[in-house]
Amino acid sequence: MPKQLQQIRRVFLDMDGTIYHGDTLFPTTAPFLDFLAERGIGYTFLSNNSSFSTEEYIGKLSRMGIAAAAENFYISTDYTIDYLKRHHPGFRKLYLLAMPRIRAEFEAAGFTVDETHPDAVVVAFDRGLVYARICRAAWLLKQGVPGFATHPDLFCPTDRPTWLPDCGALTRMLEAATGAKLKILGKPDPGMLEEAAARSGVPVERTLMVGDRLATDIAAGRRAGALTCHVTPEPEAAPDVPPELAPQMRVRNLGELKELWLNA
Numbered sequence: 026m027p028k029q030l031q032q033i034r035r036v037f038l039d040m041d042g043t044i045y046h047g048d049t050l051f052p053t054t055a056p057f058l059d060f061l062a063e064r065g066i067g068y069t070f071l072s073n074n075s076s077f078s079t080e081e082y083i084g085k086l087s088r089m090g091i092a093a094a095a096e097n098f099y100i101s102t103d104y105t106i107d108y109l110k111r112h113h114p115g116f117r118k119l120y121l122l123a124m125p126r127i128r129a130e131f132e133a134a135g136f137t138v139d140e141t142h143p144d145a146v147v148v149a150f151d152r153g154l155v156y157a158r159i160c161r162a163a164w165l166l167k168q169g170v171p172g173f174a175t176h177p178d179l180f181c182p183t184d185r186p187t188w189l190p191d192c193g194a195l196t197r198m199l200e201a202a203t204g205a206k207l208k209i210l211g212k213p214d215p216g217m218l219e220e221a222a223a224r225s226g227v228p229v230e231r232t233l234m235v236g237d238r239l240a241t242d243i244a245a246g247r248r249a250g251a252l253t254c255h256v257t258p259e260p261e262a263a264p265d266v267p268p269e270l271a272p273q274m275r276v277r278n279l280g281e282l283k284e285l286w287l288n289a
Contacts, residue, residue: 039236047184053280073176078126101211123149176211213244
């Protein structure tokens with residue numbers, strides 16, 4: 026399987042758990058990115074975490090010593106915007122459960138935030154949740170307003186002594202309370218990877234998806250037709266999984282992936 030690495034022209038990298046953990050950059054990240062740059066291979070950070078804007082992600086990586094530009098990111102927020110424009114062009118007014126910076130990104134994309142008569146409800150990873158806003162979202166869903174979630178993750182990894190319920194947990198709560206079903210976007214929806222590949226101008230079959238979560242990162246890659254690599258501390262102890270979730274490669278870190286590539 027490593028021989029297929031010779032055909033790769035774009036690498037999609039999950040972020041938390043793959044290139045860093047919380048606020049701690051993995052030591053193998055910068056050398057791996059340098060390795061790609063030296064070979065003219067592009068890369069895109071492909072994250073489900075919709076609590077940060079692209080600008081905030083650029084700042085976070087800069088503080089870690091990684092220089093990146095907006096074209097190096099495709100977040101579940103971006104995919105939600107692209108999905109709504111492509112599949113629901115009439116939905117222009119949105120009720121958002123999202124961080125202020127994320128609301129600004131929707132507005133910059135031509136949407137209007139409407140708290141009264143929205144065309145759709147969009148649920149993101151809102152770290153500033155207010156109960157009254159959850160109640161308003163639930164009411165709108167009960168009235169039949171279509172709902173969308175930026176991604177399905179139930180929790181967000183962190184290196185701090187806390188636990189972070191994510192967008193998927195909020196989505197399940199709203200569905201349980203209202204009986205409504207939201208359209209869940211982000212990985213493992215293969216459309217997210219396909220849209221990111223189209224933006225980069227590289228055929229999806231010449232891309233590599235690298236991530237630490239089988240059910241999102243690897244599933245998205247496999248469903249889209251990309252080569253996949255699972256980053257896990259103990260690859261030899263990886264569990265048996267259905268064929269559609271099985272990565273073609275498993276490594277402990279990006280340093281091991283670099284070595285595989287060098288020997289391909």
